[in-house]
Amino acid sequence: MKEDDLEKWWSLIYNDEHPEWKKWDAPYYPLRHIEYEKFRDQMSNLIHQGYDRKYLIKVDNEIIGMVTYYWEHESSQWLEFGIVIYLPEFWNGGYGTDALIVWIQHLFDTFPIPRIGFTTWSGNARMLTVGKKLGMVEEARIRKCRLYNGKYYDSIKMGLLREEWEARDQG
Template sequence: MVNANMIKGSKISLKPIEIKDIPILWNLIYREEMPEFKKWDAPYFPWKRVDYEPYRSVMLERIEQGLDTQWLIMAEDQIIGSVFYYWEYEPTNWMEMGITIYSPDHWNGGFGTEAIKIWTSHLFRRFPDIPRLGYTTWSGNMRMIQVGLKLGMQEEARIRKARSYNGEYYDSVKLGVLREEWEEMYGK
């Protein structure tokens, strides 16, 4: 069944999380003690495994409240990741976004690039007052830096040696795009 809010691309679709997705999502995120995706998704922050019932309770509450800050990335009717947004500072319309592709089988296949492109367009349409969108990654995750640059984002900030992982220091890298730049490249 197709969700009415689903946004379709050529490789992936984005859709809001539904109750039936909760066990699958938990399994993708928390089944393993240290999932492979966590080596790239801010590995400098401690990983804390969450038991299913507390996770389910939080997700049910979010769904019941209509919070849709996180959507699922679907490929061939299978959840492969999620995109999200959060307010860095809502009074000034400063919004940030992020993405996680959970399975290494879906890395380097253009799934993340398409998801960020669709998500960025969706957020600019949904929030007409935000002038800019972007995300922060680290210099150890060259794939995420390349995704932003490929889509026309600019490197807006680089905080040198701000992240420590496995005994090495990495830069924190912020990429972003202004609404008018995005609309010039991809339309409204």
């Protein structure tokens, strides 16, 4: 992430009042708009501090998405990741899978974590599919806890152990 990317990245997130990507990325949480200047200042400060928790996904130097990680519980090395592809024309083209292969390898190379995972909802079939493609397994399902558009969905945790990730290339 570079300061030159911030305006384009902000516009992908906030230019549309109801962006298509948000219908899949935890839509039960509202997208809280922030002004560009505040976004720029916050992200510039983080960049200067060496912030490494978000990386932009680019195709032909165009930002199409973002990967991130966060600590669910850092002292026990419980790390989770996330991804969003903002532009629908890049959905179902393997871009998310490719980005996550690089991201997961980076996270395993960077941290002494025994597992990595993500949480999604049962309405996001693409995220569940990419998790399976990456060798992840469903570790938890909290049933009917996400209310969206008048319908209840499950919250789903998927995970992958380091040894499972390393063994995938051996087969």
